[in-house]
Amino acid sequence: MPMFVDTSPPGQCIFCRLVAGEIPASTVYEDDQTIAFLDIGQVNPGHVLVAIKRHAATLFDLTPDEAAAAMRTAQRVAHAIRDTFDPPGLSLFQANGVEGNQTVFHFHIHVLPRHGDDGIELSWPRKDPPRATLEDYAARLRTTLGTAPAA
Numbered sequence: 001m002p003m004f005v006d007t008s009p010p011g012q013c014i015f016c017r018l019v020a021g022e023i024p025a026s027t028v029y030e031d032d033q034t035i036a037f038l039d040i041g042q043v044n045p046g047h048v049l050v051a052i053k054r055h056a057a058t059l060f061d062l063t064p065d066e067a068a069a070a071m072r073t074a075q076r077v078a079h080a081i082r083d084t085f086d087p088p089g090l091s092l093f094q095a096n097g098v099e100g101n102q103t104v105f106h107f108h109i110h111v112l113p114r115h116g117d118d119g120i121e122l123s124w125p126r127k128d129p130p131r132a133t134l135e136d137y138a139a140r141l142r143t144t145l146g147t148a149p150a151a
């Protein structure tokens with residue numbers, strides 16, 4: 001993961017400054033709520049970041065409408081990446097918190113074209129708990145969500 005970490009306050013972070021036009025960006029799309037621009041790191045050609053224009057640090061700070069707008073823009077950009085660069089795969093990455101590998105604390109989604117030999121690695125250490133544990137986790141989440149268990 002990148003070593004750069006920006007924890008600037010609202011209005012001063014690198015993406016707020018980019019939205020304000022204070023620093024250069026290779027912008028590819030913009031609407032009322034979102035902006036999409038090339039990641040300067042370009043892990044693969046056509047690697048785009050979709051950010052919310054308002055300073056919201058994480059997924060938890062977005063309004064539901066902003067969350068929907070971010071995904072609409074990510075899908076639109078994904079289509080453009082596919083049509084332009086024709087990668088065999090494409091991943092969305094969205095990180096929250098230091099432990100979640102977030103480096104810029106202004107909400108964004110990586111729209112990342114993928115290739116079989118691109119060197120990106122994601123460790124996925126399955127735990128495969130027993131069924132009863134899954135049901136316990138689900139019951140706890142249903143309680144939080146206020147949803148009833150399946151009949």
Ligand SMILES: [Zn+2]
Pocket residue numbers: 009010011012013014015016017054055056105106
């Ligand atoms: Zn910001």
